[in-house]
Every structure is written in structure tokens, then in C-alpha cells.
Amino acid sequence: LxxxxxxxxxxxxxxxxxxxxxxxxxxxxxxxxxxxxxxxxxxxxxxxxxxxxxxxxxxxxxxxxxxxxxxxxxxxxxxxxxxxxxxxxAKAAATNGAGTELPLAEIATPGCHTIEEVAEFVGVPASQTLKAVFYSAAGEFVFAVIRGDLEVNETKLRNALKGTELRLATEDEVTGAGMVAGFASPVGLVGIRVIADDSVTLGSNFIVGANKAGFHLMNANYPRDFQADLIADIALxxxxxxxxxxxxxxxxxxxx
Ligand SMILES: [Zn+2]
Structure with a gap:
């Protein structure tokens, strides 16, 4: 129309x-x-x-x-x-709220590639997980991280990146950046631009990828275990x- x-x-x-x-x-x-x-x-x-x-x-x-x-x-x-x-x-606080930060621990999650699979396997709501979505912003690899119960709003992300040209990263770009798709992690990233939705601050002890096929990390906390170049509202x-x-x-x- x-x-x-x-x-x-x-x-x-x-x-x-x-x-x-x-x-x-x-x-x-x-x-x-x-x-x-x-x-x-x-x-x-x-x-x-x-x-x-x-x-x-x-x-x-x-x-x-x-x-x-x-x-x-x-x-x-x-x-x-x-x-x-x-x-x-208004983003609700995750069910685990601002709990005591527990030590980071690796957990085997064989075949769990999606948030739904991981949440069900571990037995937690999606809001207790963090999701990674990869973009190419004017040629630069961008790691967007958002709570598992939310989706990235690309218009908001583009605005947070000052209106730069934005598209989803290709499989080759994801692998090239050293990410293990389905198990990617914001923990331990070096030299990669990270944009986090403010929902990562509304909860604690999240499940995130371990950047290793078949494994996730439990009890990931921001900013103790991972940092972001920018925290903004990028949620749909x-x-x-x-x-x-x-x-x-x-x-x-x-x-x-
Ligand atoms: Zn209203």
C-alpha cells in the first residue's frame, strides 16, 4: 500500500x-x-x-x-x-532477578543449538538465557547479545550503531570471527564489537554459550563475565x- x-x-x-x-x-x-x-x-x-x-x-x-x-x-x-x-x-526482570552471583561453570548441552532447546534441556525459562545474534555493520562484525526471551529490533540496533548499514552476518563471517554458531558466547571475546540489550542487566546467572560445540556456561553475569561496547534498548x-x-x-x- x-x-x-x-x-x-x-x-x-x-x-x-x-x-x-x-x-x-x-x-x-x-x-x-x-x-x-x-x-x-x-x-x-x-x-x-x-x-x-x-x-x-x-x-x-x-x-x-x-x-x-x-x-x-x-x-x-x-x-x-x-x-x-x-x-x-517495559522489560520484566528475569525470574532469577538480581540474585547472588554464582561461579561460572561449564555444562554439557549436546545438540542444543537454539534458546528453546537450551532452556528446556537445562530446565530454566528463556529469560534466564542470553542469545547471541551476529551482524555485519558497514563491514564490521558485530556481536549483539540480548536476553533469550526477547528478539533484536534491527532498526533500534542500526540507530545504536549511528545509522550504519546493517545486515545479518553470513555463516562464513560468523565462523571467520571465531564463533561456534549455536554455542557462541559473549564471555571471553577479544577484539569484537559487542552491543548488549539493557535486558542483560535485568537478571543474573544467565546461561550463555561456551563458544565450544556442545557446551554452555552457567551463571554468566554482566559485567563480571562479559562486557559490552554499548548497552542500549535494541529489543523488539x-x-x-x-x-x-x-x-x-x-x-x-x-x-x-
Ligand atoms: Zn499504557
Missing amino acids: RVREFIMKDLYSFDADEAALEKSYERMAQAYRNIYARLGLPALMVEADSGAIGGKASHEFMVITGNGEDEVIYCPHCDYAANAERAQS ARPGHGCPRCGKELCSARGI
Whole structure:
């Protein structure tokens, strides 16, 4: 439903300070709301990713419809709504919370390549594991680490990397960086850029790969056992997660 060509409209305000800018922004938003109301379109103003243009705040208007190409994450209990690319969610602390840090220990996990397999084999929820996802960011190998119950949001990761070109690393690149796929570990990395989701700080004694086929490590703790070049929110907000404003459950809808 996205058209190939469209008319771009720019509008600038010249304000003396931030408070006046907020006022101008709100007046413009209201003008758009009025236009959609007169057109009879039930449009929702949602927080959006600023993309290549940059800037700190951006909104877009979306019409909720089943065949929309975009996903909106919204809260039915308050007015929070955001494009899925940008949406945040309140991350629950892992069940093991901020427990006493136990000593790192190796555990045999034969044939456990996925988070689900490892969690089931060890008998812990996915939120007690850490997942590794590999990217190539403008040619540089990047190790993204996130709690096992969450997924990486590539738009957020790209923004955390200052908008650099980003794609999943190929199998050759993963092996070339010395990683054992399925058993890769943030522990003991040297010379590799690590971006960690802030969820790694919401728990303790995680299960992580041992970077050795058939083995994982128990009781990995940040920052005791591994470090990150950057900690940021790089997680995908999903329906069922907590609303970042009111904490109640988020929902999802398609929109144009
Ligand atoms: Zn809410």
C-alpha cells in the first residue's frame, strides 16, 4: 500500500526555545488530526523512527487496517502508540532477578543449538538465557547479545550503531570471527564489537554459550563475565509485553 511516488512536504518553525518548539509541533500535529477527522479517517498518531533524517522525536499518522504494511504497537489502557520499529516495552526482570552471583561453570548441552532447546534441556525459562545474534555493520562484525526471551529490533540496533548499514552476518563471517554458531558466547571475546540489550542487566546467572560445540556456561553475569561496547534498548516490543508508560499489556495492529 506504500506508493512509489509521493509529494514531500517540508515545514519549518523558527522558535526561540524548546518550549516554543513543543508548542509549534503540537499545533502542527493538531492540524493533521483535523485533516484526518474531516476526511473521516480514524488515524492514530504514533511514535516513529526518524530514519536517515535523524532528530529526537518523530511521529506518523496511521490508519488501522488489517492489510496495512506496518505494525503498530499500542496500549489499550493509555495513549501509548508506536510503530513496531520504534516501540518500547517495559522489560520484566528475569525470574532469577538480581540474585547472588554464582561461579561460572561449564555444562554439557549436546545438540542444543537454539534458546528453546537450551532452556528446556537445562530446565530454566528463556529469560534466564542470553542469545547471541551476529551482524555485519558497514563491514564490521558485530556481536549483539540480548536476553533469550526477547528478539533484536534491527532498526533500534542500526540507530545504536549511528545509522550504519546493517545486515545479518553470513555463516562464513560468523565462523571467520571465531564463533561456534549455536554455542557462541559473549564471555571471553577479544577484539569484537559487542552491543548488549539493557535486558542483560535485568537478571543474573544467565546461561550463555561456551563458544565450544556442545557446551554452555552457567551463571554468566554482566559485567563480571562479559562486557559490552554499548548497552542500549535494541529489543523488539511485542504484544503482551508491558506498556512503557503504564505497565499494562501492549497490543498490536496493522496500519497504513
Ligand atoms: Zn499504557
